Amino acid sequence: MFQRALICTDFTDGMYRLAKFVPSLVAGGFKSLVFFHSVSVESGREIPREDPELLEGPRQRLQELLREVPDDVDVTVEVQMGRASESILRLAKQHQSDIVFLGTPTRTMLEEKLFGSTTARLVEKTGTPMMILRPQLMSTYTTAELELRCAHLFRYLLVPYDGTQGGKNLIEKIHHQVKNNSSSVLERVRLLWVIDDNVRRELLGDNPIQQAEQELDELQADLAALGLVVNTTLVEGNPLEEIMKTAETHDIGAIATCSRDIGGILKWSAPSLTREILRASWHPVLFFPN
Numbered sequence: 001m002f003q004r005a006l007i008c009t010d011f012t013d014g015m016y017r018l019a020k021f022v023p024s025l026v027a028g029g030f031k032s033l034v035f036f037h038s039v040s041v042e043s044g045r046e047i048p049r050e051d052p053e054l055l056e057g058p059r060q061r062l063q064e065l066l067r068e069v070p071d072d073v074d075v076t077v078e079v080q081m082g083r084a085s086e087s088i089l090r091l092a093k094q095h096q097s098d099i100v101f102l103g104t105p106t107r108t109m110l111e112e113k114l115f116g117s118t119t120a121r122l123v124e125k126t127g128t129p130m131m132i133l134r135p136q137l138m139s140t141y142t143t144a145e146l147e148l149r150c151a152h153l154f155r156y157l158l159v160p161y162d163g164t165q166g167g168k169n170l171i172e173k174i175h176h177q178v179k180n181n182s183s184s185v186l187e188r189v190r191l192l193w194v195i196d197d198n199v200r201r202e203l204l205g206d207n208p209i210q211q212a213e214q215e216l217d218e219l220q221a222d223l224a225a226l227g228l229v230v231n232t233t234l235v236e237g238n239p240l241e242e243i244m245k246t247a248e249t250h251d252i253g254a255i256a257t258c259s260r261d262i263g264g265i266l267k268w269s270a271p272s273l274t275r276e277i278l279r280a281s282w283h284p285v286l287f288f289p290n
Contacts, residue, residue, distance in 0.1 A: 001154045001177045001184050002129070004032040006097035008088055008118075011037065011058070013103030014138025017146060019065035022075060024150035029185040032074040034095045035062050038084035055079045085121040092128050100128055103135040104278075119278070123259070123289060129173075131254070132278060132285040153284060156188040158252040160243050160273070163193070163215055170258040171219060173288045178226050188229040191216055192246050194239040209234065240276050247283045254284040 005025070009015035018025065019035050037058040039051075059079040069075050076095070080087045092100055104119045119132065131153065141149060159174065161167040178184045193212045216232040223230045231250075235242050247255055257274045278285060 001029065001174075001181060001186050002099040003030055003181065003183065004034075004095065004097050005030055005099050005101055005131075006034045006036060006088065006092050006095060007101040008036045008038075008084070009062075009103065010084070011061070013105075013135035014140075015101060015103040015133065015135070016062065016065065017138060017141075018101070018150065019062055020067070020143075021147055021150040022066065022069050022073060024147045026070055026073050027151040027185075028153055028155075029181070029183050030073065031183075032076075032095070034076045034078055034091060034097065035066075036078045036080070036088065036091055037062065038087050039079065039081045040084075051081065055081065084118045085125070088118070088122060089126055092126065097128060099131055100126070101131045101133065103138055104132050105135055123278075123287070127289050129289070130287045132281075132287060134282055137282065153253050154185055154286075156190070156251070156253045157186065157256045157286065158190050158192060158243070158247050158250065158254070158283075159256045160192050160194065160239070160277075161216070161219065162239075163212065166258060166274075169290070170256060170288060171223075173258060174256060175223065175226065178228070186228060188231070189223055190246070190250055190252065191219055191223075191230065191232045192243060193232070193234045194242040195234070195236045196239055197236050198238070239273050240280065243277065244281065244283075247281070252283065254286045255281055256286045256288070258288040259290045 007015060007018055016035075016037075022033060025033060039054050039058065059077055062077045062079070066075060066077070078091055080091075088100060091097070100122070102119050102122070119130070122130065138146075157174070159170060161171065174189070178186055193216055195208055195212065212234055216234060220230045220232055233246060243255065255277060257277050259274060274287075278287060
């Protein structure tokens with residue numbers, strides 16, 4: 001699905017380990033990889049300045065991990081000083097990255113609100129898709145497990161869909177990525193429609209199950225026309241719980257989701273399924289901003 005990745009690490013998130021698996025990432029469709037580390041600015045400094053000594057250590061550490069780089073892939077190491085979110089936005093534009101990899105721990109709403117996160121800031125400011133991976137898992141995968149994970153991240157996607165405009169936007173983004181990338185490795189999509197059992201029946205329409213089945217059939221045919229294997233699941237229950245349960249059951253590579261909130265995904269006053277997936281999922285999350 002993607003060819004140019006910006007892979008970000010702070011060396012505590014396990015993301016730096018991906019530098020050892022460039023061949024597997026190439027097998028996953030990538031042709032250009034940028035590995036980035038941000039050196040934080042000391043609180044006493046008024047103006048951040050490049051310090052060669054501070055930058056050289058992280059740069060050398062990443063370079064040493066890049067031992068197996070195929071000739072047909074472009075690999076770059078970037079180490080910069082400053083706020084990570086600003087550097088990521090700048091580098092994604094500079095290198096024309098079509099996806100950004102981030103290691104983001106699971107958080108509660110309170111933790112995110114109090115301490116913030118690079119991911120939270122980026123969600124509001126970038127149009128570049130993001131692959132969110134959990135540091136706890138990235139740090140504990142064995143070499144064999146991580147090699148397979150890198151090659152299969154984009155082969156099988158779980159796509160939550162509920163008939164809303166946000167859901168339709170997500171399908172359009174996936175359709176666009178596959179159609180415009182001749183080397184896309186996406187093979188299978190599972191469309192999951194969860195009829196929320198907390199919503200009053202009269203608000204769901206006359207025949208919600210029949211209507212959902214019909215729409216899923218149409219989407220299945222549309223995506224199958226791209227050469228994808230498309231399965232559909234329709235259940236009633238709690239959307240977040242059913243999404244996590246389905247991800248566990250069907251051995252998916254990542255959960256695909258997108259920004260569905262008109263006022264911004266990180267507004268604290270309104271509930272958001274997408275925000276809950278980003279916060280809580282232990283599975284990789286492929287997030288498409290608006």
